[in-house]
Every structure is written in C-alpha cells, then in structure tokens.
Amino acid sequence: MTKDFNARTKMSTTRMVLAGLGGMLTQFVPAQLFKYFPKSSPEPYILMQVIFSVATFFLILITYHTTWEHFVTKDEAKKLEAEALAENNGQKPNLKSELKNYFSTFKIKTFRLHMEIYLSSYFATILFSTVFVYYIVYVLKMSTSVSGFLQSLSIVSIPVTILAGFAVTKFTYRSLYIFGYSLILIRAVNWAFVAFTRPAHMMIWLIVGMSFYEVGLYILYFAPWNVFPFIPDLDTLVTGKNRAGLFASVMTFINQISQGLASVVAGYLLDFAHFRQSAGAVSQPQSATDMIIFIVSGGVGFMILLAMFFAARFHLSKKTFKILAQELGRLQKGGSMKDVDPHTKAVCEDLTGVKYDTIDFWKKNDQQTSQNK
Structure with a gap:
C-alpha cells in the first residue's frame, strides 16, 4: 500500500492496536453476558455469536471501502501465469512446485533471521x-x-x-x-x-x-x-x-x-x-x-x-530499508545495475544475502541500455 517506512509502521501499529482491542472485547463481552445468565444457559453463547457476527460484518465493510492494493490487470495475470508455467517446465503448479516456492523464500537472509x-x-x-x-x-x-x-x-x-x-x-x-x-x-x-x-x-x-x-x-x-x-x-x-x-x-x-x-x-x-x-x-x-x-x-x-x-x-532498519527501497525503485524505472553505488550494493547484499552481481532479473535493464545506444 505504501513504500514509506513511517507510513507502513503507522499502519502496522494501528492494525495491531485494533487487534489488541478486539482481543480484549472477546474477553470482556462474554464475561459481562455470563453475569446475567445462568452458567448452564445457551443464551449467552447465542448472543455472543450475534454480537460478534454483526461487528465482523461492519468491520469487513469498513475494510473493503477504506483499503487499497495494486489491481492486477488481465495482461498482468496472463504474464504471471506464463512465468509460473516457465518456472515449472511448462506444467501447471503442483505440490512439488509449491513446496519449491515455499523454500525459495529462505534464500533471503533477512527472512531467515526473521x-x-x-x-x-x-x-x-x-x-x-x-x-x-x-x-x-x-x-x-x-x-x-x-x-x-x-x-x-x-x-x-x-x-x-x-x-x-x-x-x-x-x-x-x-x-x-x-x-x-x-x-x-x-x-x-x-x-x-x-x-x-x-x-x-x-x-x-x-x-x-x-x-x-x-x-x-x-x-x-x-x-x-x-x-x-x-x-x-x-x-x-x-x-x-x-x-x-x-x-x-x-x-x-x-x-x-x-x-x-x-x-x-x-x-x-x-x-x-x-x-x-x-x-x-x-x-x-x-x-x-x-x-x-x-x-x-x-x-x-x-x-x-x-x-x-x-x-x-538482524540489520533491517529504517535506514537500511530506505537505501534498498531507493535502489529497487531505480531498477524498476530501468536503471542500470552497473551504476549502483558501492555502499548501496553492500547494504543490498547484507539484507538479501545474495551477491548483487548474481541477480539476473534486472540485467535486462543493461541489455536495453546497450540496444538504445
């Protein structure tokens, strides 16, 4: 939803605060209901279900109308599907390929530490x-x-x-x-x-x-x-x-x-x-x-x-993430990998655990630059 460190932190903190309040309500409401009904009565359980169902319905509506994310177009969906097929030797995803994807996440050093x-x-x-x-x-x-x-x-x-x-x-x-x-x-x-x-x-x-x-x-x-x-x-x-x-x-x-x-x-x-x-x-x-x-x-x-x-x-911080995010933005705009700042390169390698020069995906930028020349 945003790449700004402070904005992400505020949104994540707000989510966790509201989750904490929700957790308190799930303890407070039943305790109050059981004060007014016998322990053997089914009514407090029914009332709890009604209260939490109604609350959940309105919270889902609020979430739907007040949050946003990148919308995947039909062309992007086809491209993603083609990439998935290419990675799996032309076959549709199966258990083996999904497990491979799962384990591939641990290639990222910071995620392993996390x-x-x-x-x-x-x-x-x-x-x-x-x-x-x-x-x-x-x-x-x-x-x-x-x-x-x-x-x-x-x-x-x-x-x-x-x-x-x-x-x-x-x-x-x-x-x-x-x-x-x-x-x-x-x-x-x-x-x-x-x-x-x-x-x-x-x-x-x-x-x-x-x-x-x-x-x-x-x-x-x-x-x-x-x-x-x-x-x-x-x-x-x-x-x-x-x-x-x-x-x-x-x-x-x-x-x-x-x-x-x-x-x-x-x-x-x-x-x-x-x-x-x-x-x-x-x-x-x-x-x-x-x-x-x-x-x-x-x-x-x-x-x-x-x-x-x-x-x-663990070295991910506001400072190091800003450096990596700027480099990622530069590459996404077609910047050449050859123009990377040495300090930026070192930070990216430290956070990802992958040698910068071994990253293949962005090498297409260098090829396009050569063709334009």
Whole structure:
C-alpha cells in the first residue's frame, strides 16, 4: 500500500492496536453476558455469536471501502501465469512446485533471521503460557485467581504497542528486540528466584516480574509483524516479483507448527517428570514441580537467549530499508545495475544475502541500455 517506512509502521501499529482491542472485547463481552445468565444457559453463547457476527460484518465493510492494493490487470495475470508455467517446465503448479516456492523464500537472509527470531521467541511464549498456571498453583501454592490477576496485566498491550510503533521509527529493530527480550529474561530469573527463595511480599515480586514480562511480550509480538511488510521488497530486489502473499503464508504456516510443537514439548517434559493430570487440585511430586520451574524459567530463558542471538545479527532498519527501497525503485524505472553505488550494493547484499552481481532479473535493464545506444 505504501513504500514509506513511517507510513507502513503507522499502519502496522494501528492494525495491531485494533487487534489488541478486539482481543480484549472477546474477553470482556462474554464475561459481562455470563453475569446475567445462568452458567448452564445457551443464551449467552447465542448472543455472543450475534454480537460478534454483526461487528465482523461492519468491520469487513469498513475494510473493503477504506483499503487499497495494486489491481492486477488481465495482461498482468496472463504474464504471471506464463512465468509460473516457465518456472515449472511448462506444467501447471503442483505440490512439488509449491513446496519449491515455499523454500525459495529462505534464500533471503533477512527472512531467515526473521523466522529464527520469530520461532524461538514465540516458542518461549508458548512454553510459558502452557505451564504458568501450574507454576502458580503447584509451585507457589497459590490459587488460580492469582494467575488470572497476573495475566490481566496484559492490559499494557495497547500502550506498549503504540510506544513500540513510535520507537521503531527512531531506533533499529535490533535494539527493540534486545530491549524486549532483556525484560523477559529478567522475568525468567525472577520466577526462579521466587520459586526457590519464597521472599517476603511475594505478590509484589510476582507483579513486578509479570509487568516486565508483559511489556517484553508485547514488544515480542509487535516487532516481527511490524518488520514483516518490509521483507517482500527484499525478495523483489532479487526476483523482480511481488511475492508478499507467499511470504505471509510461509510465516503463518511455520507459526502454527511452532505453536503446536512447543505445546507438545512442554507436555512431554511434564509427563517425563511424572506430572499428575487431574480436574481438581492434587499434590505433585518434587520432580514435577522442579520441571515446572525449569520450563517457566530455564526453558523460556534459553529460547529468549537464542532469539537475542539471532536478533543481534538482524540489520533491517529504517535506514537500511530506505537505501534498498531507493535502489529497487531505480531498477524498476530501468536503471542500470552497473551504476549502483558501492555502499548501496553492500547494504543490498547484507539484507538479501545474495551477491548483487548474481541477480539476473534486472540485467535486462543493461541489455536495453546497450540496444538504445
């Protein structure tokens, strides 16, 4: 919709703020309905469906009438279809060719780093959310209402997302990642400290630790999805194509796999430690409580350290993207690859992981220039 870094950031931030508000409504509305109807009544479920269906209908109308994108003409569609056939040796797309396209996205260095950051950090959050209630109930011997109260601190999501959107226009993504992950690491240490020492005023320790975690968490949520809209442009520089949809599907697909895998890993570790599953409160063996502490602190901390390692090598920023976007625009207007500035060339190679001189798509510009001469 736009190539301007600040404009993209504002739009992405707005999307995430509204998504956060929507998430709050999906919790607030059911809670209010259940106050006025018996727990066994089907009416609150029907009313929820009606309310959310009507709201969704109007939101779709607003989206349809207020957003825009490049319209693909019939000639462009035929050209894209011909290119797809050429890439697949004249055959229509099949499972093999689609998988090949999926894996081709990882040719872009920044996307590889992006997914490594994304997967390791999201893996950490799933580990935490899987065992947090167990940590409160079985390790600290507190009620589930305490875990509910601590999780309600997620109300910071809206201001944190807004502030992160502002910060990313002033600082690099790498700085934002490191800051957010550092807060989560502090929280991981705090959880282990509370579990082993049982300090006085334990609730204050928990609130402070959870506040750090929630701020770090929403930076963790914000940064990957905010940086994502800029990555397809890197691929366009290498391939000459607009494959934003392909990159989005790859990211979503791997996200689903990672979430399921993290839950399985957490479940397996708990089973290995002889965790006792029960509908009611039961005592757990020492091995189970030790494993819960290990997951909520050590496991989460390790995955966040891994994410920090990848983030330290992440060089996409407002400054570097502007350089790449200018070069892409120059090439799209028929500029010669031979006229590239050395610094621009170095930035493009660093972000894409592809040697500039090996990019074939834009060499047609040089051929046309030679023919015109």
